[in-house]
Amino acid sequence: MPPEARRGEPVEVRILIQHPMETGFRRDGAGARVPRNAIHSFVCRYNGAEVFRATLSTGIAANPALRFFIRAAQTGDLEFWWLDDENIEGAAKARLVVT
Protein backbone atom coordinates (compact mmCIF):
# COMPACT_ATOMS: atom_id res chain seq x y z
CA MET A 1 0.00 0.00 0.00
CA PRO A 2 1.16 3.57 -0.45
CA PRO A 3 2.82 5.05 2.65
CA GLU A 4 0.87 8.29 2.29
CA ALA A 5 -2.65 9.28 1.33
CA ARG A 6 -4.94 12.27 1.39
CA ARG A 7 -7.79 12.32 3.90
CA GLY A 8 -10.96 10.74 2.49
CA GLU A 9 -9.16 9.03 -0.34
CA PRO A 10 -9.57 5.25 -0.77
CA VAL A 11 -6.21 3.56 -0.28
CA GLU A 12 -5.45 0.28 -2.00
CA VAL A 13 -4.10 -2.37 0.37
CA ARG A 14 -2.37 -5.44 -1.04
CA ILE A 15 -1.23 -8.26 1.20
CA LEU A 16 0.45 -11.54 0.33
CA ILE A 17 0.66 -14.16 3.08
CA GLN A 18 2.98 -17.15 2.85
CA HIS A 19 0.78 -20.12 3.61
CA PRO A 20 0.22 -23.50 1.89
CA MET A 21 -3.63 -23.30 2.20
CA GLU A 22 -3.55 -27.11 2.38
CA THR A 23 -6.82 -28.45 0.97
CA GLY A 24 -7.00 -31.74 2.84
CA PHE A 25 -7.47 -33.60 -0.46
CA ARG A 26 -3.78 -33.89 -1.29
CA ARG A 27 -1.70 -36.99 -0.51
CA ASP A 28 1.95 -36.93 0.40
CA GLY A 29 4.70 -39.10 -1.13
CA ALA A 30 3.76 -42.07 1.08
CA GLY A 31 0.09 -41.85 0.07
CA ALA A 32 -1.13 -40.46 3.39
CA ARG A 33 -3.66 -37.66 3.31
CA VAL A 34 -2.22 -34.25 4.18
CA PRO A 35 -4.64 -32.68 6.68
CA ARG A 36 -6.45 -29.51 5.74
CA ASN A 37 -4.78 -26.35 6.95
CA ALA A 38 -5.98 -23.07 5.55
CA ILE A 39 -6.18 -19.52 6.82
CA HIS A 40 -9.87 -19.17 7.64
CA SER A 41 -10.02 -15.71 9.19
CA PHE A 42 -8.40 -12.46 8.23
CA VAL A 43 -8.98 -9.07 9.87
CA CYS A 44 -7.62 -5.60 9.14
CA ARG A 45 -7.81 -2.91 11.83
CA TYR A 46 -7.13 0.74 11.24
CA ASN A 47 -6.29 2.76 14.34
CA GLY A 48 -7.74 -0.07 16.39
CA ALA A 49 -11.10 -0.28 14.59
CA GLU A 50 -11.98 -3.18 12.32
CA VAL A 51 -12.23 -2.00 8.72
CA PHE A 52 -12.08 -5.23 6.73
CA ARG A 53 -12.74 -8.86 7.50
CA ALA A 54 -12.54 -11.98 5.37
CA THR A 55 -13.38 -15.63 5.91
CA LEU A 56 -11.40 -17.75 3.52
CA SER A 57 -11.46 -21.41 2.56
CA THR A 58 -9.31 -23.84 0.64
CA GLY A 59 -10.74 -22.28 -2.53
CA ILE A 60 -8.21 -19.50 -2.08
CA ALA A 61 -4.88 -20.26 -3.75
CA ALA A 62 -1.73 -21.08 -1.76
CA ASN A 63 0.09 -17.98 -0.51
CA PRO A 64 -3.18 -16.05 -0.37
CA ALA A 65 -3.22 -12.62 -1.93
CA LEU A 66 -5.80 -10.04 -0.91
CA ARG A 67 -6.46 -6.65 -2.39
CA PHE A 68 -8.98 -4.25 -0.85
CA PHE A 69 -9.56 -0.60 -0.06
CA ILE A 70 -9.54 1.49 3.11
CA ARG A 71 -10.63 5.11 3.25
CA ALA A 72 -7.80 7.25 4.65
CA ALA A 73 -9.03 8.97 7.82
CA GLN A 74 -6.09 9.86 10.03
CA THR A 75 -2.44 8.89 10.34
CA GLY A 76 -2.08 5.57 12.07
CA ASP A 77 -1.37 1.88 11.86
CA LEU A 78 -3.09 -0.73 9.77
CA GLU A 79 -2.87 -4.00 11.63
CA PHE A 80 -3.45 -7.30 9.85
CA TRP A 81 -4.23 -10.50 11.69
CA TRP A 82 -5.04 -14.01 10.50
CA LEU A 83 -5.67 -17.48 11.89
CA ASP A 84 -5.34 -20.92 10.28
CA ASP A 85 -6.86 -24.36 10.96
CA GLU A 86 -3.93 -25.28 13.22
CA ASN A 87 -4.74 -22.21 15.31
CA ILE A 88 -1.53 -20.50 14.28
CA GLU A 89 -1.88 -16.73 14.15
CA GLY A 90 -0.08 -14.37 11.87
CA ALA A 91 0.18 -10.61 11.98
CA ALA A 92 1.57 -7.70 10.04
CA LYS A 93 1.52 -3.95 10.46
CA ALA A 94 1.86 -0.95 8.16
CA ARG A 95 1.86 2.79 8.81
CA LEU A 96 -0.39 5.10 6.82
CA VAL A 97 0.40 8.80 6.88
CA VAL A 98 -2.66 10.90 6.10
CA THR A 99 -2.16 14.44 4.85
Added chain:
Amino acid sequence: MKRRRFVALTLLALPARVFGQANAHVSTTDPLVFSLTRGKPVHAGRVRLELPKVAESGHSVALMVRVDSSMTAAEHVRAVHLISERNPVREMASFWLGPHSGRAEIGSRIRLNGSQRMVAIAELSDGSFWSDAVDIEVHEAACTDGG
Protein backbone atom coordinates in the same frame (compact mmCIF):
# COMPACT_ATOMS: atom_id res chain seq x y z
CA MET B 1 -44.19 -44.04 -13.04
CA LYS B 2 -47.11 -42.07 -14.41
CA ARG B 3 -47.46 -40.11 -11.20
CA ARG B 4 -43.75 -39.33 -11.22
CA ARG B 5 -44.07 -37.92 -14.71
CA PHE B 6 -47.09 -35.90 -13.67
CA VAL B 7 -45.19 -34.41 -10.71
CA ALA B 8 -42.21 -33.57 -12.92
CA LEU B 9 -44.39 -31.88 -15.51
CA THR B 10 -46.28 -29.93 -12.87
CA LEU B 11 -43.01 -28.68 -11.41
CA LEU B 12 -41.84 -27.65 -14.86
CA ALA B 13 -45.08 -25.81 -15.47
CA LEU B 14 -44.81 -23.75 -12.30
CA PRO B 15 -43.41 -20.29 -12.85
CA ALA B 16 -39.81 -19.84 -11.72
CA ARG B 17 -41.03 -17.20 -9.25
CA VAL B 18 -42.58 -19.90 -7.09
CA PHE B 19 -39.05 -21.03 -6.26
CA GLY B 20 -37.97 -17.49 -5.57
CA GLN B 21 -35.54 -17.46 -8.47
CA ALA B 22 -34.83 -13.84 -9.29
CA ASN B 23 -32.11 -14.29 -11.85
CA ALA B 24 -30.63 -16.94 -14.06
CA HIS B 25 -27.30 -17.42 -12.34
CA VAL B 26 -28.24 -17.77 -8.70
CA SER B 27 -30.69 -20.21 -7.21
CA THR B 28 -31.96 -18.73 -3.97
CA THR B 29 -33.00 -22.20 -2.82
CA ASP B 30 -29.43 -23.48 -3.08
CA PRO B 31 -28.71 -24.18 0.63
CA LEU B 32 -25.42 -22.28 0.46
CA VAL B 33 -27.01 -19.24 -1.19
CA PHE B 34 -29.95 -19.48 1.22
CA SER B 35 -27.59 -19.47 4.20
CA LEU B 36 -26.14 -16.17 2.96
CA THR B 37 -29.32 -14.46 1.80
CA ARG B 38 -31.83 -16.04 4.21
CA GLY B 39 -34.00 -16.67 1.16
CA LYS B 40 -34.18 -13.06 -0.04
CA PRO B 41 -34.20 -12.43 -3.80
CA VAL B 42 -30.86 -11.95 -5.50
CA HIS B 43 -30.90 -9.45 -8.35
CA ALA B 44 -28.58 -9.62 -11.34
CA GLY B 45 -26.44 -6.50 -11.65
CA ARG B 46 -24.42 -3.94 -9.69
CA VAL B 47 -21.71 -6.58 -9.15
CA ARG B 48 -18.92 -7.15 -11.64
CA LEU B 49 -16.92 -10.35 -11.28
CA GLU B 50 -13.75 -10.38 -13.34
CA LEU B 51 -11.99 -13.64 -14.16
CA PRO B 52 -10.11 -14.79 -17.23
CA LYS B 53 -12.23 -16.75 -19.75
CA VAL B 54 -9.67 -19.57 -19.83
CA ALA B 55 -7.12 -20.66 -17.24
CA GLU B 56 -4.34 -23.11 -18.09
CA SER B 57 -4.10 -24.12 -14.44
CA GLY B 58 -6.74 -23.98 -11.74
CA HIS B 59 -4.16 -23.70 -8.97
CA SER B 60 -4.13 -19.93 -8.89
CA VAL B 61 -6.52 -17.78 -10.90
CA ALA B 62 -6.69 -14.01 -10.45
CA LEU B 63 -10.13 -12.73 -9.54
CA MET B 64 -11.59 -9.28 -8.97
CA VAL B 65 -15.01 -8.21 -7.70
CA ARG B 66 -16.33 -4.68 -8.01
CA VAL B 67 -19.66 -3.48 -6.68
CA ASP B 68 -21.34 -0.33 -7.92
CA SER B 69 -21.85 1.59 -4.67
CA SER B 70 -21.05 5.04 -3.32
CA MET B 71 -19.72 3.42 -0.10
CA THR B 72 -21.22 6.09 2.14
CA ALA B 73 -22.76 5.60 5.57
CA ALA B 74 -26.20 5.65 3.94
CA GLU B 75 -25.44 3.37 1.01
CA HIS B 76 -22.65 0.81 1.10
CA VAL B 77 -21.72 -2.80 0.54
CA ARG B 78 -21.87 -4.92 3.67
CA ALA B 79 -20.50 -8.17 2.34
CA VAL B 80 -19.30 -9.94 -0.78
CA HIS B 81 -19.48 -13.73 -1.06
CA LEU B 82 -17.68 -15.89 -3.62
CA ILE B 83 -19.29 -19.18 -4.57
CA SER B 84 -17.88 -21.94 -6.73
CA GLU B 85 -20.15 -24.29 -8.63
CA ARG B 86 -17.81 -27.27 -8.74
CA ASN B 87 -15.17 -27.01 -6.04
CA PRO B 88 -15.34 -29.55 -3.18
CA VAL B 89 -15.64 -26.51 -0.90
CA ARG B 90 -18.16 -24.29 -2.66
CA GLU B 91 -18.01 -21.38 -0.22
CA MET B 92 -14.73 -19.82 -1.31
CA ALA B 93 -14.61 -16.63 0.66
CA SER B 94 -16.68 -13.88 2.27
CA PHE B 95 -15.52 -10.31 2.70
CA TRP B 96 -17.04 -7.72 5.02
CA LEU B 97 -16.84 -4.07 4.01
CA GLY B 98 -18.37 -0.79 5.06
CA PRO B 99 -18.31 2.96 4.44
CA HIS B 100 -14.73 2.98 5.80
CA SER B 101 -13.70 0.88 2.79
CA GLY B 102 -14.08 3.83 0.44
CA ARG B 103 -14.33 1.58 -2.58
CA ALA B 104 -16.09 -1.75 -3.06
CA GLU B 105 -13.37 -3.61 -4.87
CA ILE B 106 -11.68 -6.85 -3.80
CA GLY B 107 -9.04 -8.92 -5.51
CA SER B 108 -7.62 -12.36 -4.73
CA ARG B 109 -6.37 -15.55 -6.31
CA ILE B 110 -8.53 -18.67 -6.25
CA ARG B 111 -8.32 -22.41 -6.89
CA LEU B 112 -10.69 -23.99 -9.38
CA ASN B 113 -11.45 -27.68 -9.59
CA GLY B 114 -12.19 -27.67 -13.31
CA SER B 115 -14.27 -25.57 -15.71
CA GLN B 116 -17.23 -24.07 -13.97
CA ARG B 117 -19.34 -21.06 -13.13
CA MET B 118 -18.21 -18.66 -10.42
CA VAL B 119 -20.74 -16.47 -8.63
CA ALA B 120 -20.25 -13.34 -6.56
CA ILE B 121 -23.09 -12.12 -4.33
CA ALA B 122 -23.03 -8.71 -2.69
CA GLU B 123 -25.16 -7.68 0.27
CA LEU B 124 -25.92 -3.96 0.38
CA SER B 125 -26.69 -1.77 3.38
CA ASP B 126 -30.38 -1.62 2.41
CA GLY B 127 -30.53 -5.41 2.76
CA SER B 128 -30.73 -6.13 -0.96
CA PHE B 129 -28.62 -8.79 -2.69
CA TRP B 130 -26.97 -8.48 -6.11
CA SER B 131 -24.91 -10.90 -8.11
CA ASP B 132 -22.79 -11.62 -11.12
CA ALA B 133 -21.64 -14.93 -12.61
CA VAL B 134 -18.76 -15.83 -14.90
CA ASP B 135 -18.05 -19.07 -16.75
CA ILE B 136 -14.43 -20.08 -16.76
CA GLU B 137 -12.70 -22.87 -18.63
CA VAL B 138 -9.93 -24.55 -16.63
CA HIS B 139 -7.52 -26.88 -18.42
CA GLU B 140 -5.75 -28.34 -15.41
CA ALA B 141 -7.90 -28.64 -12.28
CA ALA B 142 -6.62 -27.90 -8.78
CA CYS B 143 -7.71 -29.44 -5.48
CA THR B 144 -7.49 -33.17 -6.08
CA ASP B 145 -4.05 -33.56 -7.59
CA GLY B 146 -1.91 -31.58 -5.19
CA GLY B 147 -1.55 -27.86 -4.74
